[in-house]
Amino acid sequence: MTIESLPMRRRTFFASIVLAASIGCTAPVVPPDDVAATVGKRSITMAQVDAKVRQVEPETWQALFDARQRAVASMIDEQLLAAAATRYEIDADSLVSREIEARVTAATDEEVRVFYAQNAERMGGQPLTEMQDRIHDFLTDRQVREARGEYLAGLRAQAGVEILLEPPRVYLEITDAEPAKGPANAPIVLVEYSDFECPYCARAQSSVKQVLQTYGDKIRYVYRDFPLPMHSNANQAAQAGQCAGEQGQFWEYHDVLFDNFRALGGDDLQSYATQLGLDLAKFNDCLESGRHADGVDYDLASGQANGVSGTPAFFINGRLLSGAQPFGAFKKIIDEELQRHSEPL
Numbered sequence: 320m321t322i323e324s325l326p327m328r329r330r331t332f333f334a335s336i337v338l339a340a341s342i343g344c345t346a347p348v349v350p351p352d353d354v355a356a357t358v359g360k361r362s363i364t365m366a367q368v369d370a371k372v373r374q375v376e377p378e379t380w381q382a383l384f385d386a387r388q389r390a391v392a393s394m395i396d397e398q399l400l401a402a403a404a405t406r407y408e409i410d411a412d413s414l415v416s417r418e419i420e421a422r423v424t425a426a427t428d429e430e431v432r433v434f435y436a437q438n439a440e441r442m443g444g445q446p447l448t449e450m451q452d453r454i455h456d457f458l459t460d461r462q463v464r465e466a467r468g469e470y471l472a473g474l475r476a477q478a479g480v481e482i483l484l485e486p487p488r489v490y491l492e493i494t495d496a497e498p499a500k501g502p503a504n505a506p507i508v509l510v511e512y513s514d515f516e517c518p519y520c521a522r523a524q525s526s527v528k529q530v531l532q533t534y535g536d537k538i539r540y541v542y543r544d545f546p547l548p549m550h551s552n553a554n555q556a557a558q559a560g561q562c563a564g565e566q567g568q569f570w571e572y573h574d575v576l577f578d579n580f581r582a583l584g585g586d587d588l589q590s591y592a593t594q595l596g597l598d599l600a601k602f603n604d605c606l607e608s609g610r611h612a613d614g615v616d617y618d619l620a621s622g623q624a625n626g627v628s629g630t631p632a633f634f635i636n637g638r639l640l641s642g643a644q645p646f647g648a649f650k651k652i653i654d655e656e657l658q659r660h661s662e663p664l
Contacts (some may be wrong), residue, residue, distance in 0.1 A: 348368075349647075356466060366604075373487060373626070376637050378626075378639070392482075401477060402475075405534060419470050431447075432638075435454060482580050483597065486640075486655075491634055496571070498564060501539040506536055506537055506657060508538075508540055508541065508636055509633060509634070510543060512543045512618070512630060512631065512634075513542065513543070513545060514546050514557075515546075515583060517580065519642065523644065524577050527540070527649075530653070543617045545619055552583035552584060555583070556588060557615045558615055560573055562611065566601065568595055576591065589603065
């Protein structure tokens with residue numbers, strides 16, 4: 320019997336079996352692990368994809384690192400607890416209960432009252448009688464978290480844990496001509512891309528000042544202009560700052576501009592120059608010549624090339640920190656970088 324002599328339905332079924340068999344005997348083409356796509360005979364590698372994400376979506380890249388960091392920390396803690404529980408011949412939950420939870424004392428009524436008084440504005444007008452149970456649980460849970468952290472820190476020290484994840488960072492070339500504070504060989508280089516007309520940039524200056532006061536000579540602080548198109552006076556103010564720098568008063572003028580970020584018109588810029596005792600004729604000649612316009616544009620292009628899309632944007636040893644962040648956000652990254660450099664905190 321030939322395949323042509325079979326009824327049509329059986330003939331189709333038989334052909335499908337032959338096709339399936341031929342497909343099943345052919346090894347599937349599996350692309351290499353590092354290839355994300357192919358365009359004709361050309362490949363796009365994962366390294367190229369990652370480089371593109373780092374450039375155009377640095378915050379997404381940072382979020383991926385943060386997620387990996389949390390996952391690694393969680394896995395380390397799980398292994399340490401499991402190993403400790405095995406030594407005591409109990410399970411991990413029993414270990415946590417015995418070594419951590421049992422050593423925590425519940426929050427007292429006085430602690431609840433003090434917390435309520437210190438955070439009254441956050442209570443939404445609710446009386447203490449309505450909030451005390453929730454505050455009590457919050458304070459007790461906080462003690463448990465702190466005790467857990469201290470216990471795990473001890474286990475980590477004993478086990479010699481070393482986290483090898485490298486945070487995302489960009490390389491920023493710093494020149495001697497840029498406005499900067501601090502020694503050139505400082506272990507921490509803090510680069511700020513900022514806009515004198517940006518309210519968030521003005522707000523961030525308190526954190527920057529606290530960083531400089533706290534870490535002193537361990538910080539090299541570099542300022543770069545990043546005037547946003549939506550701020551009509553920002554570019555001119557940036558050039559005015561550089562003109563003040565020609566007379567050795569960039570930082571003084573920088574501070575005045577941020578203190579008055581809502582008033583940066585032409586007359587205002589001259590007024591601030593007079594206020595600081597600058598040679599007004601030289602200042603005006605500098606500003607009118609526009610000789611610092613290219614420098615401002617260069618800073619702007621530099622920021623854009625490294626993923627800056629809004630202000631303020633900070634790079635701490637190349638690690639991006641976006642927005643008007645509190646001092647604690649700077650401290651976390653700076654302390655990590657100092658540890659990498661084996662510098663005392």
